[in-house]
Amino acid sequence: MTDTTGSEHAEPGETDPNAAEPDATATAESAGIVARYEETETERLLTFSADGRTATVAQNREGYAMLKVRTGPDGDELERYYGFDMALDHAAELLDVAVHDLPVPEAAADMGM
Numbered sequence: 001m002t003d004t005t006g007s008e009h010a011e012p013g014e015t016d017p018n019a020a021e022p023d024a025t026a027t028a029e030s031a032g033i034v035a036r037y038e039e040t041e042t043e044r045l046l047t048f049s050a051d052g053r054t055a056t057v058a059q060n061r062e063g064y065a066m067l068k069v070r071t072g073p074d075g076d077e078l079e080r081y082y083g084f085d086m087a088l089d090h091a092a093e094l095l096d097v098a099v100h101d102l103p104v105p106e107a108a109a110d111m112g113m
Contacts, residue, residue, distance in 0.1 A: 028103035033095065037108040038073075045073050046108045048091050055091035057084075059111050067112055069094070084112030 024039040033050040044063065047056040056070040066080040067087040071094070078094075081087040085099075092099040 026105035026107040028105045030103035031097070031101040033097060033101055033103060035103045035105055035108075037105040044108070044111060046104070046111065047073050048095055048102060050095045050097055053095050055094040057087045057091055057108075057111065063111070082112065087112070 026037045028035045033048055036045075036047045036049075038045050038047075039061065042061055044059045044061060045056055046058075047054060054072045054075070056073050056075060058068045058070060058073075059065060066082055067084060068077050069079050069081065069087050069090045070077050079090055081090070088102055088104070089099050092102055095102075
């Protein structure tokens with residue numbers, strides 16, 4: 001049997017048009033809190049929602065800059081942190097939940113410096 005879906009048909013240096021794009025979004029839910037991780041052209045965003053409130057932890061796409069805590073994905077920046085744990089603590093405070101209740105999708109687990 002011959003595999004006709006792979007890159008064996010792509011010319012060197014070309015992108016295989018049949019190759020799947022990496023999943024740049026992920027969600028998790030726990031204790032009534034929904035977490036959505038997504039990547040934009042410039043940022044990695046982890047947005048938490050609970051009881052009508054939102055908090056977003058943002059980092060540049062390369063993953064080496066300080067984390068920004070915002071009121072939402074496009075919201076006002078409230079504070080910057082080096083550590084993911086401190087950013088999560090602030091996000092939990094904004095949602096009025098315990099930090100250990102925040103679900104973090106695996107794709108976002110490496111955020112922070």
